[in-house]
Amino acid sequence: MTTFFQQIVDGLTTGVIYAAIALSLVLVYRTSRLVNFAQAEMATLGGFLAWQLSDWGVPFPLAIALAVAASFALGATMERTVVRPLHEAHNELALFVISLGILVVLINVEAWIWGYQVKAVPLVIDGPAVSIGSVLVSRQKLVIVAVAIVIAALLFVLFQRTRFGLAMRAAADNQPSARLLGLPVNATMTLSWGIAAAIGTLMAILVAPQQFLQPGMLLPVLLYAVAAATLGGIDSPVGAVIGGLIVGVVENLAGTYVPGIGQDFKSAVAFLIIMGVLLVRPQGLLGSKSVVRV
Amino acid sequence: MSAIMRRLRQPRPRLPIPRWVNLVVGIAAFAYLLYAPLVSPSYSNTQMAMVCVYAVAGLGLHLLTGMTGLISLGHGFFFAVGAYTAAILSGTQGWPVPVSFVVAAALGWLLGFLFGLPALRLSPLALSQVTLALALITPSLIKRLDFMTNGSAGLSVDVGDPPAWSGLDKDQWILYICLLIALVAYLVTLALSRGRTGRAMKGLRDNLPVATTLGVRATTTKSFVFATSAAFAAVGGVLYTLVIQYVGADAFGLTFAIALITVIVVGGLGSVPGVILGAVFVVFVPSWASEVSPSASGLIYGVALVVFMFVLPGGVIGVLRAIGHPVVSRFHARRSTAQPPVPQEQEAGRR
Amino acid sequence: MTEAIGADVHVTIGGQPAGALHIQDVRLHFGGVTALDGPSFEVEPGEICGLIGPNGAGKTALFNCISGLYRPDSGHVLLDDTDLLARRADQVADIGIARTFQNLGLFASQSVLENVMGGAYHRTRSGFLVGSLGLPLMWREERRERERARGILDSLGLDHLESRPAAGLPLGTLKRIELARALMVRPRLLMLDEPANGLILEEVHELAGLVRALRDEHRFSVLLIEHHMGMVMSICDHLVVLNLGRKIADGRPGEVRNDPAVVEAYLGGAA
Numbered sequence: 007m008t009t010f011f012q013q014i015v016d017g018l019t020t021g022v023i024y025a026a027i028a029l030s031l032v033l034v035y036r037t038s039r040l041v042n043f044a045q046a047e048m049a050t051l052g053g054f055l056a057w058q059l060s061d062w063g064v065p066f067p068l069a070i071a072l073a074v075a076a077s078f079a080l081g082a083t084m085e086r087t088v089v090r091p092l093h094e095a096h097n098e099l100a101l102f103v104i105s106l107g108i109l110v111v112l113i114n115v116e117a118w119i120w121g122y123q124v125k126a127v128p129l130v131i132d133g134p135a136v137s138i139g140s141v142l143v144s145r146q147k148l149v150i151v152a153v154a155i156v157i158a159a160l161l162f163v164l165f166q167r168t169r170f171g172l173a174m175r176a177a178a179d180n181q182p183s184a185r186l187l188g189l190p191v192n193a194t195m196t197l198s199w200g201i202a203a204a205i206g207t208l209m210a211i212l213v214a215p216q217q218f219l220q221p222g223m224l225l226p227v228l229l230y231a232v233a234a235a236t237l238g239g240i241d242s243p244v245g246a247v248i249g250g251l252i253v254g255v256v257e258n259l260a261g262t263y264v265p266g267i268g269q270d271f272k273s274a275v276a277f278l279i280i281m282g283v284l285l286v287r288p289q290g291l292l293g294s295k296s297v298v299r300v
Numbered sequence: 301m302s303a304i305m306r307r308l309r310q311p312r313p314r315l316p317i318p319r320w321v322n323l324v325v326g327i328a329a330f331a332y333l334l335y336a337p338l339v340s341p342s343y344s345n346t347q348m349a350m351v352c353v354y355a356v357a358g359l360g361l362h363l364l365t366g367m368t369g370l371i372s373l374g375h376g377f378f379f380a381v382g383a384y385t386a387a388i389l390s391g392t393q394g395w396p397v398p399v400s401f402v403v404a405a406a407l408g409w410l411l412g413f414l415f416g417l418p419a420l421r422l423s424p425l426a427l428s429q430v431t432l433a434l435a436l437i438t439p440s441l442i443k444r445l446d447f448m449t450n451g452s453a454g455l456s457v458d459v460g461d462p463p464a465w466s467g468l469d470k471d472q473w474i475l476y477i478c479l480l481i482a483l484v485a486y487l488v489t490l491a492l493s494r495g496r497t498g499r500a501m502k503g504l505r506d507n508l509p510v511a512t513t514l515g516v517r518a519t520t521t522k523s524f525v526f527a528t529s530a531a532f533a534a535v536g537g538v539l540y541t542l543v544i545q546y547v548g549a550d551a552f553g554l555t556f557a558i559a560l561i562t563v564i565v566v567g568g569l570g571s572v573p574g575v576i577l578g579a580v581f582v583v584f585v586p587s588w589a590s591e592v593s594p595s596a597s598g599l600i601y602g603v604a605l606v607v608f609m610f611v612l613p614g615g616v617i618g619v620l621r622a623i624g625h626p627v628v629s630r631f632h633a634r635r636s637t638a639q640p641p642v643p644q645e646q647e648a649g650r651r
Numbered sequence: 652m653t654e655a656i657g658a659d660v661h662v663t664i665g666g667q668p669a670g671a672l673h674i675q676d677v678r679l680h681f682g683g684v685t686a687l688d689g690p691s692f693e694v695e696p697g698e699i700c701g702l703i704g705p706n707g708a709g710k711t712a713l714f715n716c717i718s719g720l721y722r723p724d725s726g727h728v729l730l731d732d733t734d735l736l737a738r739r740a741d742q743v744a745d746i747g748i749a750r751t752f753q754n755l756g757l758f759a760s761q762s763v764l765e766n767v768m769g770g771a772y773h774r775t776r777s778g779f780l781v782g783s784l785g786l787p788l789m790w791r792e793e794r795r796e797r798e799r800a801r802g803i804l805d806s807l808g809l810d811h812l813e814s815r816p817a818a819g820l821p822l823g824t825l826k827r828i829e830l831a832r833a834l835m836v837r838p839r840l841l842m843l844d845e846p847a848n849g850l851i852l853e854e855v856h857e858l859a860g861l862v863r864a865l866r867d868e869h870r871f872s873v874l875l876i877e878h879h880m881g882m883v884m885s886i887c888d889h890l891v892v893l894n895l896g897r898k899i900a901d902g903r904p905g906e907v908r909n910d911p912a913v914v915e916a917y918l919g920g921a922a
Binding site: 100 | 369423425441444554569598610613
Binding site: 311313316487488491492495496497498499500502503505506507509510511512513514515516517518524528570 | 718719720739740741742743744745750752756757758759760761762765768769770772773775777778779782783784785789792793814815816818832836
């Protein structure tokens, strides 16, 4: 029974990471109707930036802050330069192919600059694992959970309690109407990309010590994040968080208890979740149904 | 967008090249391809054979993405099905290579059809999510099936020597097989792209509800396109095994899928000859780039995807059409009366 | 009912009689919004029936129900004896229904000729196997339908445009190309969704004459959504007025024009 609870808790702490990347995917999807497959790699790039800065002697907290800020700027710039014109031309295929291109560019730029040698990113907090009852959780994971809760809370306040958040929600629901109402749609799109990139980078830095920082570090996470966003509803931020936690737990339990899956074939769980959800309930748990207009 | 960008992005229609010119160029190219393997060094024959591998798989993806507008990142899976079919049947079991082609094509078609049954009910966006998952689990799936595939260690494949009557070296013999299959694949793709089926595919891509009211049954047509393109990928996989003589689990994942997308994007999305140019690109350009840095060869795929999709959506073919247009139209102006000009005003219906 | 032909005369194009359209109590809801609230009417074989009403009256929704793109919640839609609601959207062309679209339904990337040949899809048979092997059946069908498409383009004065891509042509031309494609279907019922929208007055007159001449020549039934009252009054044999998903008037153009309910719906209490 102890193993079971340990598996649940491990699943939840992994799920938090999936939830964060899924949240980034959802923020971008809501504004640009693109599932940005480069999202996870943009986060990894942020992880490299933080490592590089701290390697140059910048204090680690400051390095984190600078890397997050740089990622925000990168995300916002991408939206402004490449994404917006294609989004406005309703060229979804081109947008998707470009996101693949950016994924490949980022991996190879990272490899060119930093190589495939794993970089040692410091833990933000050290010390023995904390035991809750019979379950053990590392301190770093507790920090990750805490940071994720803070991010979720801040986003909730931004969405629900500010005028800008109102504009973001309106723009996600109906862009032409939001424009007619004079809401700052363009600014919300740029900001969404920035926030998405910043969240990803923060998570990448926090998980880098256990995931081993190298090019393509978060590519396996991308699969689970897509599964989480699909499960929760590709346009629902709350859904992304719930989906991430569920995917984390299910994946962990299946890897341990379902024969034939095992630790090396857990990705099949993500595949089955994506396929199953899209067939049974394409809009996910909390997503909105798409209406076909003729 | 600036004026220069607009000019670069402008779609270029097919040039009205006279049929006899096409025929002469085609025959000349064919004669060259028959002759070249005999006088080329072995490594260059292998590179040419790899162009055929990418061309065959790329022609399949052209039908799916270029014609029908559906993205698949999962074609590495179907390619792997073909590659392992050849490795096991013609390598381990020692069956003749033509059997591998037939079995691989049938198996690829069937698996593509079965995968498409649920997947094609989804939106194009959702299809990209499902096929991403397929791409990422393919290597683990191959390792899981290690009783057939020998897992991470992979299989070395020896399909035997060329028949004695041919008097050819092995690389020449394999290149001729690749050229023959690529030629067949090219002609089949051309026939499918031009006729009634081609119009149905483009109709579904351009405006699905309208195509439906004209009688195109979307689900069936998409399933057949997906299955056919999977069969192309599987046949490409057989060629891959013949050329490389080794199959391993990690060659068929996301990186391969992206290379295949590069094939159809660089040549010009929706153009059949463009696929050949794209295949030449992915075989030769990264190997030149890798002399600069090992990462440069990967980088060049990514840069090509971004640049071609954003700046030159017509691909290399689009550039050639832009260059060739003044020449061809002058040729036509001398021979026939000019067409009445039509004012440019409206965009055609687009959802 | 019609002036050109009697309602009981079954006229033919390509062996097919013009269809009588029978709409009965069609209801359609989107969530809480009622798009169609049970209209019923008949389109007699060979007549031009105008379907008019203010924006949001449910005219295009009704077109989409007939085409099979929308499934009504209840009601009946029949062409002669064929129950259209029992058919899929991709089967209605074969029954003999062709339509144009409010915002143009052309394939932007295809040439004008390819667009028009799309109208022959339902009666040609070469599929994936025949197509990929390039069998003679495919080339025979291609040649036959290409000649037919050229004939139609020729009669509409569009023959010089056949190899142009549809994208980039003027609106009036695009509307004609869409009409050519609908004719290519060989319709028993032709449905036109705001064909005059965006045309200049001169083009509207031309279009009205064309629709009437085509009906007289090919003898199909026409269901026409149009806001241009001049065109509606000049060519329709019969008018049906919808408002908020309900039928509010049905009769000859002269009668309908003076119907108080219609005046009310169009002028909305301001009268």
